[in-house]
Ligand code: HEM
Ligand SMILES: *[C@@H]1O[C@H](CO)[C@@H](O)[C@H](O)[C@H]1NC(C)=O
């Protein structure tokens with residue numbers, strides 16, 4: 001099955017002499033030959049000759065030169081059924097854990113099962129960070145998306161000190177909670193609005209206040225605006241010409257960098273004020289040789305966190321709002337749980353970390369929502385050494401995408417995968433790799449605990465005291481760059 005494309009190519013050449021050489025026959029023949037050549041170009045160009053006894057390459061189709069299968073990918077992700085991309089591969093090649101393709105200008109293997117994804121994520125030595133060029137440029141040379149090995153581990157250690165574990169997270173609760181209450185109150189006054197941009201403001205403020213004690217106000221709003229533009233180009237084709245998303249994104253990146261640089265300069269000039277935020281830690285940290293982080297390193301780190309720390313949380317919260325609104329019995333059960341927690345406290349007392357850990361039903365509602373929605377549908381790796389996975393060769397120099405979305409919607413693991421059933425989490429305990437909202441291994445999300453905490457605090461107050469109805473209950477969903485209702489979840493919102 002793997003070598004069929006090469007045989008078609010040869011078949012054409014064999015047919016050629018047997019045709020009567022009239023001009024009329026020659027033209028279509030030439031056209032067909034050129035098309036077949038182009039159609040199989042990627043395969044000839046990228047597929048290594050395998051040694052005898054070596055496992056075959058994964059089945060699949062590498063599409064056209066340069067663009068590969070990107071048009072199929074876009075067709076699927078711009079339709080109402082993004083899973084038709086992998087679904088069609090399954091139909092065509094049978095059900096396998098790996099498929100080969102060509103996406104974002106790179107020969108690529110897609111890992112689509114819990115088992116194969118686990119093997120990729122847990123092997124950081126072979127599978128390096130592999131974001132497309134556009135992402136790497138927008139996020140910066142010294143960002144998490146690019147760093148490897150010791151540099152990556154060091155930055156991870158530094159930043160995770162501020163993001164992991166009860167001891168640090170509990171300190172953020174009062175600030176996040178006050179922020180939520182205030183926002184919800186003012187939203188109710190507005191009555192009708194798009195929830196997605198409002199949530200962007202909320203999550204952006206949470207992350208920028210934790211990282212650089214920076215929040216609210218018109219300056220922050222301008223920064224957020226530039227950020228949105230910048231983020232838009234992350235997955236765009238790397239075409240740096242005015243008018244293209246990628247160009248706009250790079251322009252916006254310059255503004256963001258300038259804003260962050262001036263925050264940094266202010267800090268360096270004025271050392272009298274103590275901030276106890278992540279930026280302070282980054283400014284004070286030295287490596288084994290006593291060398292401080294450079295401005296570029298600090299700024300690229302801030303950029304990654306501001307991007308990673310607000311986008312996914314925004315859409316995750318929006319989708320929980322959508323799902324609980326659509327399932328009144330789930331909303332009722334959430335409300336009962338949150339009422340129990342509220343009643344155990346005196347009025348005005350802040351939530352505690354223990355309260356958060358006690359929101360077990362809400363936690364399963366969040367997990368179930370995120371399993372279906374997949375705000376981070378896949379992650380990118382580069383193959384630094386030829387290896388074998390599940391009986392297929394994965395060649396060095398190719399890219400591999402961990403298709404987390406497929407693992408979360410696998411009906412062998414989750415019966416009726418598209419049904420929203422929070423109760424499945426009462427009995428189901430996922431095995432490693434079956435549930436990877438936040439990825440896995442040495443490059444997994446370091447904001448996972450914070451994300452769940454801020455979602456839970458927000459939902460606690462929203463569910464207890466407010467109600468919302470979508471103005472367009474049948475608004476279609478768009479899947480790029482993140483899954484969201486096309487109307488930005490326009491709602492009528494009021495106090496109960
Ligand atoms: C619901 C919210 C979130 C989701 C679904 C999510 C998902 C993910 C996933 C799947 C990855 C792994 C990508 C890969 O394997 O290459 C990741 C990485 C990352 N996330 Fe998140 N994330 C969320 C929130 C956050 C927050 C709040 C922060 C920051 C505070 C954050 C910071 C990061 C960083 C820095 C990485 C890169 C880690 C590395 O390369 O070592 N994320 N996230
Ligand atoms: C999947 O296959 C169906 C039927 O052959 C086709 O209509 C659809 O466009 C394909 N989708 C993608 C994304 O290739």
Ligand SMILES: *[C@@H]1O[C@H](CO)[C@@H](O)[C@H](O)[C@H]1NC(C)=O
Pocket residue numbers: 269270272273
């Ligand atoms: C340092 O910051 C503090 C607080 O923002 C301010 O009052 C003080 O004037 C600043 N000092 C300098 C030298 O800018």
Ligand SMILES: *[C@@H]1O[C@H](CO)[C@@H](O)[C@H](O)[C@H]1NC(C)=O
Pocket residue numbers: 340344354355358
């Ligand atoms: C958690 O909830 C249970 C039952 O709702 C309650 O008995 C317990 O005291 C709570 N724990 C904390 C730390 O609030």
Ligand SMILES: *[C@@H]1O[C@H](CO)[C@@H](O)[C@H](O)[C@H]1NC(C)=O
Pocket residue numbers: 192469470471492
């Ligand atoms: C939302 O509010 C508007 C204006 O108050 C009203 O006309 C509309 O019927 C409401 N829609 C829903 C779904 O409640």
